[in-house]
Amino acid sequence: MGRISRIWRVGLAVLPMAAVAVLGAAPPASAQRGPSIVVRDGVTQPVFGYADAIRERLFVTSTFDSDSDGQRDIIAFDVMRPKATADGLKVPVIMDASPYYSTVCRGNESECKADLDGDGLLDRWPLFYDNYFVPRGYAVILLDMVGTNNSTGCPTTNGTPDNLSAKQAIDWLNGRNVARNAAGQVVRADWHNGRTGMIGKSYDGSLAMATAVTGVKGLTTIVPISGPAEYYDYTRSNGVITRGNSYVSSLANTVTNPARRDYCKPVRDALGAADGDETGDYSAFWSERSYVKNVDKIKSSVLLYHGLNDDNVRPDHFSKFWYALAEHKVPRKLWLSQEGHVDPFDSRRTVWVDTLHRWFDFWLHQVRNGIMDEPRVDLERSADVWETHADWPIPGTRETEVFLQPGTGGAGGLDLAPVREASTETFADDPAQRQDAMINNPDTVQPNRLAYLSEPLRAPLHISGTPVVELRAAADKTDTNFGAILVDYGTAERVAHRASGEGIITLATEDCWGENSPTDNGCYKQTQKRVATADLELVTKGILDAQNRKSIRTASPLVPGKLYDFDFPLLPEDYVFQPGHRIGVIIVGSYPQYSSQADPNRATIDLALKNSRIVLPIVGGTRAAHAAGL
Incomplete structure (x- = not known):
């Protein structure tokens, strides 16, 4: 453990609920004193700065100890929020929790987090969420999953510590956890309006689903993109092993910073011993990595995206999750494309950004834009030819x-x-x-x-x-x-x-x-x-x-x-x-x-x-x- 992470172990107290806005209690923008969002043509407008936005790196003590060192793991996350939040502006959060920010990196261009000047704050933020949404009155959080980048502990490949990583930050946003900066000072989310959305592709998408099925209060919507919903189905299919022996521990190694891989080897060895490669059968190991079985706990809406020809995270992940969402009447929408493991930003960019903007405005800023009155399903029939349908499977x-x-x-x-x-x-x-x-x-x-x-x-x-x-x-x-x-x-x-x-x-x-x-x-x-x-x-x-x-x-x-x-x-x-x-x-x-x-x-x-x-x-x-x- 580093010096900073050790000093946080002592004397952490839970913030009172009054420190942040309670979900659903934020007043409409027109009733706020001081700066407020601007809505025109049914969407929030880019009226806040980006270059002058407040940037922070914060750390919360988790509820788990993934590396069994006797100390709870520290989860790190980077925050960007409009400067106006220092003057009373209340904003929601868009969060992408990921294990990849310092290894595989994110997006079609493999962007990594980068602190160019060594001041402990990000200068380069992967993906477009910060550039687009911060000027429109959102905060963006990029969270390092347990055992990756600036977080302590060791990855468990969709095990409980991975699944609970983002919940630690949502609890802080809603006054149920304590965050500190690198100097050890307590930092409060007094700028937060109580609503958080999670988004992410692949592993990041699975972490969004994993967080939602905890039922955590304050998570208002999730946008999983091509994410595994049943990790058994990612490495097995009906008893047949579809990925190589010890795949779970191999992926844990991939997402761990090289300098920590030797340290985390005992955790990976335990994963390899428990994964059941000798049979391919389902077990408690895989039940821990199932999100479908806990859909009844979801309190958030879901915008789900998947490629019908995805041979990495195969389409049975979206279908099983979708069927369960329908069974439990979760507010939802679905996009299905003809591509493989491709982000909609790289498939149908203009329409996707517009849809995402309206989705987050509706669920996080409570802008009445009618998006939930539109057809539930967008489906690509052939290259760039899209249809809308009332539901999926198609009625009839x-x-x-x-x-x-x-x-x-x-x-x-x-x-x-x-x-x-x-x-x-x-x-x-x-x-x-x-x-x-x-x-x-x-x-x-x-x-x-x-x-x-x-x-x-x-x-x-x-x-x-x-x-x-x-x-x-x-x-x-x-x-x-x-x-x-x-x-x-x-x-x-x-x-x-x-x-x-x-x-x-x-x-x-x-x-x-x-x-x-x-x-x-x-x-x-x-x-x-x-x-x-x-x-x-x-x-x-x-x-x-x-x-x-x-x-x-x-x-x-x-x-x-x-x-x-x-x-x-x-x-x-x-x-x-x-x-x-x-x-x-x-x-x-x-x-x-x-x-x-x-x-x-x-x-x-x-x-x-x-x-x-x-x-x-x-x-x-x-x-x-x-x-x-x-």
Whole structure:
């Protein structure tokens, strides 16, 4: 521990609630004495300075001890707020809590925090939030997650200390914790209006969700961008390990400052010992890293963003969180794009900044701008072509059974009725088979996959939601994997999300969002969609460890030769198959481009077609499927 962090351990008292505004109690701007925000055309205006904004670095003592050194960890965060807050202006907070500010860094241009003159205050602030929102009457906090940058302790990769890091600062903002500056002086948030919003992409997005599900008072809204909501699903899928052994401890190492990595090795070793890599099963370790199960505790609204083709934080993270938000009637909006792991600032910049501005104005400044009266969902149908919908899955969606049909020398078929006679098709698990080999040439018989194709469609067929594969099969080993892929066979121009850049191209030109200081500007490189014409599109996919067919918590070995039901979801999608295209369902054993570990069993699998199907969430249900020619 450093000298400063040690002196804070003594004599910390909780500030009285009177030290800050209570959530919801801030008077409207027009009733404030002294400086106030200015609202014009339904949004706050940039009437405050940026170069002269107040900048602070503060530290709070946490409620946890991640490194087990007998002392509670210190959480550091940087604050920027309008100068007018020193004269009575009350403002809300926009917070981005992150583990990345000194290692991986943030945004498409990998911006790090930077103290250029060594005075202990930031001169360069990553991302545009400070440049844009501080002049409009907001404070911005960039918080260092436990064990990263200026915070003490050690990262636990979405464990409890990570999850509670941002809560420590929100408690300070609302008078329930003490913050000190580097000199050890107590600093009060007497400028705060009681409302805080959190935002962030990927890990930062997960920290926003993690904070919200604590139910902390004072967190008014969150904007998670492509964040893991179930960390089990980030490293596993239905019992199959999808990222390498010890991934959790490896990521903890990545986000730790190099000078502290040796110190934090015992914490990483404990993570590696508890993660269950030997089985891939769900356990208490993963339950600690689940935010979906605690959605009922959320008191904030949610603006959720995800790329439908994100193969890093896969789309089942947004869908499970979204379904839970709907169940508990949490105020919410959703954006779904065609890109991969891309921030909306780099996908639909102008509209996103406008939406974010109005969202924060409504929830944090209580500006009545009608944003919650607008359609709940924005969805990108094709490159830069967006639609709005009342909800997601799109209203009118019905789960529709589509049955696998036997082939006659080539691919099998798809039909709304099951086969009448018992029929079995056989394939061999090949742990080395690549994804392109699985989905290319669907009419060609291959020994390591089964392919089922519809006839060319007569009308568009729209799926919206989570497809489920239901297979009846037997294997000649006590274990095997199953993989399923839904494919659109038809030539079209599409967002090239599988190429470099995850669907975008970064240009040399810049545009600017907000005000500047001598050391920090709000200018960022522009982007454009990467598109390509292709003969097919991998629409969605899923995998299952056969031993986890009953539960992801417990493995049940197979009896060789015995038929079992294997039901598992594919990743959620919203996709329109066009007329003339064919729908393909590919069934495999191992799926090495989805799983990080080769399946050693090399089982031979018999698929009983009479009881095997894919359940598609079709907009319009069976009637729409018939109209399309299924």
